[in-house]
Amino acid sequence: VKSKNSLLTQAVKAEAHRLGFELVGVTSPDPPPHLDTFERWLADGRQATMGYLATPRARERRADPRQILPECETILCLGLRYDAPMDAQGLIAAYAWGDDYHNVLKPRLKALVSFIEGEAGTDVPNRWYTDTGPILERDLAERAGLGWIGKNSCLINPEHGSYFLLAEIFLGLALELDRPVEIDHCGSCTRCIEACPTDCILPDRTLDARNCISYLTIEHKGPLPMHLRSAIDDWIFGCDICQQVCPWNERFARPSGDPAFSPRPGLPALTLADELALDTQAFNLKFKGSPLKRTKRRGYLRNIAVALGNRADPNDIPALTQSLTGDPEPLVRGHAAWALGKMNSGPAKLILQRALAAEQDLYVRSEIESALPPSQ
């Protein structure tokens, strides 16, 4: 005979599936098992400029989920799949082709909380999060049985691969706990480590975010470090390489995820040079409700310029010249200069020399100077 607790858990999981969460598991609010890994990661400065991860409050909360909700008895961990990228798609990470997942998940998490309260017949203390909460989402999800942590640091499910997003609901309610996936299915594979263009995957299943293309193109604010620009290749928002090469995505992930994440018109295949013409208003309109809005126009056009430099197609010289001479943002002018330098062509050199004569901004001038060949 099933206990009341077990029947309630089954009903909650069925409702989560109905709401589109293909992965559902329950864990306790005990401290996350790999907190020490996180603390070491911070101590080594791997978080780059993401200072919000290292504040005393953020660390205390990550160390003890009960600080978030003292009444917490169980944490419901949820995974929502997005479209898997096809071979060598590039440009934009697949999670960002459709609507912003923070917005997609919010109403579904709220609906699930209402369902749980309905089933419990009473108000249930709760807090829900996706991405932005002060918690180690992968560690909790791993303990809830949603998958194992791969060498690329992603949570991988043996049947669904790793193209999914995580969310959690903290509940003042007892549900049946799940068991973690005990096997490390990575085995002797090292594909992700070999494929990472910036060698930023570390031996303890973490990354040095300072060198990760996902960090650089999405989170990093100012000029991109010169020595990493070539490795960024034509990624303009995020990076999927360490997931694309993973055998668990090749073998098991189905191509389509939740419909909310299906690509917006024109994504992910963009004509890069055309994007340089977006003014702030056009950028905000184009990416309303999309994750790409996070970089703001300035960061987006910076990334486009780097991608064009790496492609080094002389047909893009006119668009880059327009940016170098006319863009209101020094950050964009500076990266357009770098891209023109990569063209390795006489006309591009002339354009850089002329721009140097007119440019007042010290940062942009330094970019132009280093884009010109040493004889200049």
Ligand code: B12
């Ligand atoms: C900061 C951050 C980033 C940073 C740093 C990423 C990193 N790997 O540390 C940057 C900007 C680079 C980034 C990139 C991406 N991110 Co991100 N990111 C986060 C965020 C906000 C915090 C992660 C964090 O604390 N990192 C510090 C490290 C030390 O912690 P961790 O990654 O959780 O790793 C844990 C495990 O490695 C574990 N561990 C270590 N050793 C071992 C050993 C064993 C045996 C086990 C079991 C576990 C284990 O310990 C660590 C601490 O608990 C989370 C949301 C959240 N609140 O958790 C999303 C999150 C991790 N990101 C997510 C996504 C989708 C991405 C990208 C795929 C986006 C993209 N395509 O560009 C990439 C993937 C890059 C990669 N290979 O990790 C998803 C991951 C889903 C999944 N299936 O794993 C999350 C959970 C957001 C969400 N709600 O869905 N991200």
Ligand code: SF4
């Ligand atoms: S997201 Fe890209 S850059 Fe970052 S670890 Fe994976 S392969 Fe390397």
Ligand code: SF4
């Ligand atoms: S590519 Fe190989 S080593 Fe890397 S996460 Fe996937 S299975 Fe593990």
